[in-house]
Amino acid sequence: MRKKLVVGNWKMNGSLARNEALVAELRKLLRPDGVDVVVCPPFVYLSQVKALIKDAIIAVGAQSLSSAKEGAYTGEVSGSMLADLGCSWVIVGHSERRSGYGETNVVVATKVQAALDSGVRPILCVGETLEQRDAGVAEEVVGSQVDAVVSALGVEAASFVVLAYEPVWAIGTGKTATPEQAQAMHAFIRDRLVRSGVSAQGVKILYGGSVTAVNASLLFSKPDIDGALVGGASLVAEGFSAICAAAAAS
Template sequence: MRRKLIAGNWKMNGSLAANGNLLASIKAGLPGSACDVAVCVPAVYLAQTQSELSGSKIAWGGQDVSAHESGAYTGEVSATMLRDVGCRYVIVGHSERRSYHNESDEVVARKALRAAASGLTPIICVGESLEERESGETDEVVARQIDAVLAVMDEESLKGVVVAYEPVWAIGTGKTATPQMAQDVHAFLRQRLGAKSVVAGEKVRILYGGSMKPDNAKELLSMPDIDGGLIGGASLKASDFLAIVNAA
């Protein structure tokens, strides 16, 4: 049985004061250990997050990581730096990184490999645009994206990753894939993982990352291959985030 994971992605939001209030509210309202909980915050707030969450049941992570170990890469953050501030997770290949920073499938795969080799759990994002969905290319697109990762990871490393299916057309638009639409893609991804490693196909958690909210979380999370959520806007409001955690 795969344990559910609810991970917040704050994107480029936050301040010292707002973060302190949000994290305190989440800690105070967190239920028992029904699922794993994490927040992925802007790099400048990782030290604050470590201070606020150390000793709690909430893990934390970065929103991106360099494919390089160290060196002359101004503005980049390495996997070892993220580990140094207590990160357990890091998001790689979010659609906004792919779109706004032109990250290729190969770059995303190298980042995932670097994160895993450094002891982080990469949350590897895949997903199709509205045009690709309407053209019937969903399976082709997500297969290409996940296959780039499968090509560089061995079976042992692969068992430790998390995958997040985020239909690009459902991010920040208020649109959401129906539970069955999401389940179909999750099942396809699980089959793809299983073709590389039977154990990975069974163990890897696949999160849904397209506008999961308190009012649709329970139905989405009831699908057999949806193992949690990568939560955007709803992770910035403690009551909404906690309602999704409770739904898991």
């Protein structure tokens, strides 16, 4: 039985005051029994959020990292720096990083390896665009994204990676894959891992893409959906807490 995991990706949002208010509300509302909860604020707020969480059962993650360990990489943040701040998770390969910053499958694989080398658990994002889905190549695209990481890491290391299936056409659009569409791709990803030699029954696969308190229960009822990577809804304590409650109840 895989324990559900809900991750809040704050993206480039927040301020010292807003973060303090949001975490205070989360501490009141969250009842994380039966579900693991992670919040991923921007780099500059990691220390603040870590301090605010205190004894709450919420982990802190980052939104990206460099593939390099240290050196002349202006503006970059390494996995060891994240670990030094108490981050236990990091999002890697989000579609916004792939499309906006040119992160290829090869780059994403090196970042996943860098995270593991630093003791930070990577959440690998995979997903297809609407054009790719309409062209009938969604599985081919997602499969290649998964294969690149398994090939680079090896099957043993790949079993420690959490995956997040995010159809690009559903991120921030209000559109959501139907529970059946999401389950079909999650099952495909798990089968792809198994065919690659990964012991995949214990691997968590999250769904991301306009997840809300309204659709969360239906998504979490599917056998291969192990939680959610939540964007905008993670900035509203009541909505994010409701998603976490749905995960705990599933």
